[in-house]
Amino acid sequence: MLDAKLPAPPQAAVDLFGPALPVVQRYGELLAGPGVERGLIGPREVDRLWERHLMNCAAVAELVPQDAHVVDVGSGAGLPGLVLAAIRSDLRVTLLEPLLRRTVFLEECLDALELDNAEVLRGRAEDWARRMGADVVTARAVAPMERLVGWCLPLLRPHGRMLALKGEAAAEELAAVAPTLSGLGARAWGVVEVGSVLGDAATRVIRIDLGPSGFRSPVQRSRRGTRG
Numbered sequence: 001m002l003d004a005k006l007p008a009p010p011q012a013a014v015d016l017f018g019p020a021l022p023v024v025q026r027y028g029e030l031l032a033g034p035g036v037e038r039g040l041i042g043p044r045e046v047d048r049l050w051e052r053h054l055m056n057c058a059a060v061a062e063l064v065p066q067d068a069h070v071v072d073v074g075s076g077a078g079l080p081g082l083v084l085a086a087i088r089s090d091l092r093v094t095l096l097e098p099l100l101r102r103t104v105f106l107e108e109c110l111d112a113l114e115l116d117n118a119e120v121l122r123g124r125a126e127d128w129a130r131r132m133g134a135d136v137v138t139a140r141a142v143a144p145m146e147r148l149v150g151w152c153l154p155l156l157r158p159h160g161r162m163l164a165l166k167g168e169a170a171a172e173e174l175a176a177v178a179p180t181l182s183g184l185g186a187r188a189w190g191v192v193e194v195g196s197v198l199g200d201a202a203t204r205v206i207r208i209d210l211g212p213s214g215f216r217s218p219v220q221r222s223r224r225g226t227r228g
C-alpha cells in the first residue's frame with residue numbers, strides 16, 4: 001500500500017479556492033491515495049498536486065463562460081474537468097474518458113465529493129463528433145494539437161470554445177495547426193497565459209473559438225471545392 005498524503009494547501013490555494021477548498025482538498029486526497037495506488041497519478045506528483053495539478057487546472061476557469069456545458073476530453077483522473085466542476089457550480093461538466101479503470105475512479109470521486117454538476121461518459125472523443133454540442137471543450141496532456149483539433153472541434157456548438165492546456169509548448173503547438181484552423185470553422189485563436197498570480201500554477205492555454213457555422217470537416221471542404 002502506498003502511503004502518499006496530500007500536503008497542506010499553500011496560502012495561494014486557500015485564497016484561490018475560497019469556499020470550494022474543502023471539496024478540492026478531498027479530491028486531492030483521493031488523487032494522492034487511491035489515485036496513486038491504482039496508478040492513475042504518479043507518486044512523485046503528490047508533493048506538487050496543489051500547484052501543478054489542482055491550481056493549474058483551476059486557473060483555466062477564467063476562460064470558461066458562465067453556465068457553460070464543458071466537455072473534458074481525456075479526463076484521466078479528472079484534470080481539469082473535475083476541478084472546474086468543484087469550483088464552478090454554474091457549469092455542467094462531462095468527463096469524457098475511454099479507459100474503464102479511470103471512469104470507475106471518476107465515478108467514485110463524484111460520489112465522494114457529492115458533485116451533481118458533473119457526469120462521467122466512457123468513450124473516445126472521435127465517437128462523439130457532432131453529437132455533443134458543447135459550449136467549451138477542455139483537454140490537458142491528451143494528444144498533440146494536430147490530433148486534438150480533430151477530436152475536440154467536432155464536439156463544439158457554433159461559437160464554441162476549445163481550451164488546450166499546453167504549458168511551455170503552447171505557441172509551438174499552435175503554430176503547427178494554425179494554417180488549418182479557419183478551414184475547420186475557427187474564427188479566432190491564440191495562446192493565453194492564465195493564473196499569472198499563482199506562481200508555479202500559471203500555465204499557457206491554446207484557445208480556439210469556432211465561428212457561426214461551427215466545425216467544418218475536411219470532407220465538407222473538399223465537396224464544396226468540387227462543386228465549383
Ligand SMILES: C[S@@+](CC[C@H](N)C(=O)[O-])C[C@H]1O[C@@H](n2cnc3c(N)ncnc32)[C@H](O)[C@@H]1O
Binds near residue numbers: 123126151
Ligand atoms: C496523459 S492522460 C491525461 C489525463 C488528464 N487530462 C490529466 O491532465 O491528468 C491522457 C488521457 O487521454 C485519454 N484518451 C486517449 N485517447 C483519447 C480519445 N481518443 N478520446 C478521449 N480520451 C482519450 C487517455 O485514456 C488518458 O486518460
